[in-house]
Amino acid sequence: MSYERDNIRSLDAYTPGEQPDRGDVIKLNTNENPYPPCEAVMRAIGQVPADALRRYPSPQAGRFRQIAAQVHGLSPQQVIATNGGDELLRLAISVFCNVEGEPSKRTGIGVTEPTYSLYPVLASIHNTPVTSIPLNADYSIPDSFAKDMVSSEVGLVLVVNPHAPSGRLEPVEKLLAIAETLRGHAVLLVDEAYVDFAEIDALPLLDEKHELDNVILLRTMSKGYSLAGLRFGYGLGHANLIAALDKARDSYNTNALSQAAAAAALEHRDAAATSWQAVIGERQRMGDALMSRRFMVQPSQTNFILVTPPAIAGGQRLSDADAAADLYQFLKAANILVRYFDHEGLRDKLRITIGTPQQNDALLQAIDDWLTAGR
Numbered sequence: 001m002s003y004e005r006d007n008i009r010s011l012d013a014y015t016p017g018e019q020p021d022r023g024d025v026i027k028l029n030t031n032e033n034p035y036p037p038c039e040a041v042m043r044a045i046g047q048v049p050a051d052a053l054r055r056y057p058s059p060q061a062g063r064f065r066q067i068a069a070q071v072h073g074l075s076p077q078q079v080i081a082t083n084g085g086d087e088l089l090r091l092a093i094s095v096f097c098n099v100e101g102e103p104s105k106r107t108g109i110g111v112t113e114p115t116y117s118l119y120p121v122l123a124s125i126h127n128t129p130v131t132s133i134p135l136n137a138d139y140s141i142p143d144s145f146a147k148d149m150v151s152s153e154v155g156l157v158l159v160v161n162p163h164a165p166s167g168r169l170e171p172v173e174k175l176l177a178i179a180e181t182l183r184g185h186a187v188l189l190v191d192e193a194y195v196d197f198a199e200i201d202a203l204p205l206l207d208e209k210h211e212l213d214n215v216i217l218l219r220t221m222s223k224g225y226s227l228a229g230l231r232f233g234y235g236l237g238h239a240n241l242i243a244a245l246d247k248a249r250d251s252y253n254t255n256a257l258s259q260a261a262a263a264a265a266l267e268h269r270d271a272a273a274t275s276w277q278a279v280i281g282e283r284q285r286m287g288d289a290l291m292s293r294r295f296m297v298q299p300s301q302t303n304f305i306l307v308t309p310p311a312i313a314g315g316q317r318l319s320d321a322d323a324a325a326d327l328y329q330f331l332k333a334a335n336i337l338v339r340y341f342d343h344e345g346l347r348d349k350l351r352i353t354i355g356t357p358q359q360n361d362a363l364l365q366a367i368d369d370w371l372t373a374g375r
Helices: 039-046 050-054 062-072 084-096 118-126 145-152 172-182 239-248 256-267 269-291 320-333 357-372
Strands: 079-082 109-113 130-134 156-160 187-191 215-220 233-237 304-308 350-353
Touching: 039 256, 050 256, 062 079, 062 233, 062 256, 079 084, 079 239, 084 118, 084 156, 084 187, 084 215, 084 233, 084 239, 109 118, 109 145, 118 130, 130 145, 145 172, 156 172, 172 187, 215 239, 233 239, 256 269, 269 304, 269 357, 320 350, 320 357
Parallel strands: 109 130, 109 156, 156 187, 187 215
Antiparallel strands: 079 233, 215 233, 304 350
C-alpha cells in the first residue's frame, strides 16, 4: 500500500554532494568554505548558557534580525531568519505559488536552465509547475527572460546570482530590469548564496528609490561564514514580503546555537572576509593553472569553478563527456571529491570547490597524473 501523494511518489529527490565519513578525503564537491569560522563565532557558541537550551529560542531570531538590518542598512522588518537558505526557498514557493490546477493566474516558479537543482525539486514537492528558460551559451540571462516569465504567469522567479553552477555574475542593472518587468506579476528571489565571493551584490534593488515591492534576496551563513553545519540563512526584502513569509515559517525554525553563531558572524564579518579573499586568490590561481593544462574554465564570482577537461588524456582521445566522467572517477579513487553532474549541458564539465592551497595543490597533482596516465 502506498500512502504518499502521487507527486511525491514520482518525485526525483535532490541529490546532495557526497559526504565522506573518512578524514583523509579532500572534499571539493559541495562548495563549503575551506577555512573554519572566526574565533568570535566559536566563543559565541561556547557562551550559550545551558538555560538557553532548556527554553525555546527566540521565535523570530530577534537579535540576529537587528544585526542583519544594521549591517545591510535596512529595518528589522525587512529581514527573516531561516533554517538555511533552502528553507527560505521552500517558504517562498509555499507563499507565492499555487498548487497546480488551482484557479489562479499566478501558479508556478520560473527558473533558468541550468540552475540550482533543488528549485524544481521543491516545486515538485509543492506540486507547482516549473517554467524553465535556457541561458545563453555564456550562461547569461536572455534579454527576453522577464517578459517570457510574465507571459508564463508564474508567481515566483528564482535567479541564482552569482550563478550556479557556472559562477557567472549578472550586473545589478540587469537584475533591476528583470524586477521592474516582473513588478505587479511575480516575486523575484535573487539567490545570493555565493555573494560573499563576488565583486558586487544585489542589495541596491532594495533601495527605496526603485519602489520595488517584489524583490527578495537570499543570503546564507553556509558559504562565506563557514557555518554550513549549523544551517542558518536569511532573507532580505520589502517588509510586506517578509511579513508574508514570516506567517508561513515554523514557530521556532532556528535554534539557539545557530542564532548565536550567526549573529556573531555578522558582527565580525571583517574576520570572515579574510577567508573570502583567500578563496578569491586561490580561485584565480586554480583557474590559471587549469587553463595552462588545456582545461576550459568558466569565469567565476563564487567559491568554485566550472571546468571542461581536455578530451585527450594519457595519449588517448576521449569524448568530452567521457573525459569529465573519467576524471571524476580518477580523482575519487585518489580520495579527492569534485562534483560531476549527469545532466544535459553539464556532462562534459566538473564543478570544483576552491580549497586551501594545500588541497588545491593535491588536486593539481592528481590532474597531472590523470593527464599522463595510460588508459
